Amino acid sequence: MPVAMAGVRMGERLLQIGIDDAALAAALAGKVGLSGTAALAVDRAPDGERARVMAAAAGVLVDIQVAPWRQQAFAADSFDLVVVQSSHGLLAGMTPEERVACLQFAYRVLRHGGRILVIESAPRGGLAGLLRKTVSNPSYDAHGGAAGALKAEGFRPVRSLGEHEGYRFTEGLKT
DSSP, X not given: OHHHHHTOOTTOEEEEEOOSOHHHHHHHHHHTOTTSEEEEEESSHHHHHHHHHHHHHHTOOOEEEESOGGGOOOOTTOEEEEEEEETTSHHHHSOHHHHHHHHXXXXXXXXXXXXXXXXXXXXXXXXXXXXXXXXXXXXXXXXXXXXXXXXXXXXXXXXXXXXXXXXXXXXXXXX
């Protein structure tokens, strides 16, 4: 479902931020094909190594950058789509300063008219809710969660695409 919601098309320039789900990262990178560009940005070395292992195992070409958000080397306006993998709480778990730096980086590298998609875990009921925990941050939630964070960094319009199969999808545009 997350791959379908991302709407990645062949030939697009895709940047993924975070690697909460290596299988999702591989699937999204594979969708751009040889005519597109797949890149992945992380701010911690162990995540970079996970990304390298994922790319090799899946047989996909991914430009992987490991650096603090403000020091990422990707050029401005170089991506059509940015997908923030936050299903294990990447955004909610960041300090406010880290979150601002991460989303400012995303805004900088996204082309005008490009879009950002944040994929987070959604609360689930029943047995699925007991087995799959969602990361909660009262401050992050009180400020509007992903939608509030995207709006604060200049993405307009921002909208919730919905919740499905335990995921919440929030989209913003760089206009």
